[in-house]
Amino acid sequence: MTSREDEIHLLFDPPGPRARSRIRIATAVSLLVLAGLLALAVSQFAAHGQFDRSQWWMFGQWPVLRFLLTGLGYTMLATAVAAALAFPLGALIALGRLSSSKPIRAAARTYVELFRAVPLLLLLYIFLFGLPSIGLTFPVFWQLVIPIVLGNAAVVAEIFRAGVLNLPRGQTEAAHSLGMTHAQAMRHVVVPQVLRALAPALVSQLVRLLKDSTLGYTVSYLELLHQAKVLGEYYHAVLSTYLVAAAAFIAVNAALSRTASWLEARLS
Template sequence: MRKPSDDLHLLFDTPGPRARRRIHIATAVSLSALAVLLALAVRQFAAHGQLDRSQWWMFAQWPVLRFLLDGLGHTLLATAVAAALAFPLGGLVALARLARSRALRAVARTYVELFRSVPLLLLLYVFLFGLPSVGLTLPVFWQLVVPIVLGNAAVVAEIFRAGVLNLPRGQTEAAHSLGMTYGQTLRHVVIPQALRALAPALVSQLIRLLKDSTLGYVVSYLELLHQAKVLGEYYHAVLSTYLVAAVAFIAVNAALSRTASWLESRRS
């Protein structure tokens, strides 16, 4: 069974002893520089009182932790709902782009190009200010989720379409030779294989969804970053509160990255 590293060897020569030595030296220098920068940052934090007990004592109180955990729960809820809507919608748009109808392909391509080009922040402002001006006001949760869905569905559509186009043509031709129609071939042969191949990429897309949810402050959605802002201003400990929120985001993103790596190893 071929491994991903086998394909990489087709593109790059295996490093020799001198190249490996240079790689090790560059890695050591980079890690040393990173350690120095981290030490300088800690020193500056200490010099400005950011490591004092007054900046951290509140995180030992359960009401404060519950306040942040509620924000994290809202963040994960928005991410999960957005993913549950964006992934199927992206799949449908990808199928429309692969359809035989020229008009359907044109509509799907217009959607993808439009929502890949428009910044998410601008979409949020449209739902926050534009729609209410014409008499349509969505709940705060959907003012955040719907723009995220529209933007990420366009990205998912291109990921899915690329995965379908990268499948070996022989399998499609074999399905046609068995008498399957175009729709049956997509449903029974192409789509299941594309989903298995794209599972790591789709899990990685969840990281983008998670980061997009931090724009919830625009619509006053009580996600983690919004809660950290409120808490930091209340206790006059903005930096320490944002650092705690950053650790929470890093932990969730690390779990998603590990899931993507596990799926990639299972696929290989």
């Protein structure tokens, strides 16, 4: 089995001395530009009093932290429930696209193409305004989670289908030679191996689910971004509150990314 570096070298020639020199120069220039932009942002924050104690003192109070942590908890709950529903649904849709039945393949493909094309915000508005107009109403939690599930299941289906197609055909043929049907081969041979190979990618997909949950403000779901908005307006410290919320999102995403890297190293 080739390493990741060997696979990259099969697709691209390794850079020569001049190319490596240009890469180093471009990297240095990019870092200088980023440092300059960061210094400019910090100076502007300081000039507008964003570092004053009046903008930050409330974060040392437990009721305020509890208010934000409650929002973070609701964010994680929506993300976990959406993942628990979107991943199995995506796997079933992928199997439908790989089915020997033409109508099932057509239905699965239609689902994937439709929900990959429709923006998530539009789905949220459909559940918020469209469906209630015809008498279909959902609790606030499901007004957020169901659109996230519908959109992400289409993405997971394509990830899962690519994993199945990337599996050597000899695995399926060996299962058929043992007398297994197509469904049995998929269930006992193909799916377990695909899940093992795609575990890092599925963990990374959680990052997208987490970011999608921030649209909960459109349905007044009390997730972290909504709580930060309320808190910032109450204390007249919108920017500092959003920065704290951003730091929380970065910390959670970093933990998910590290989990994905650990799984990739563990399973490689």
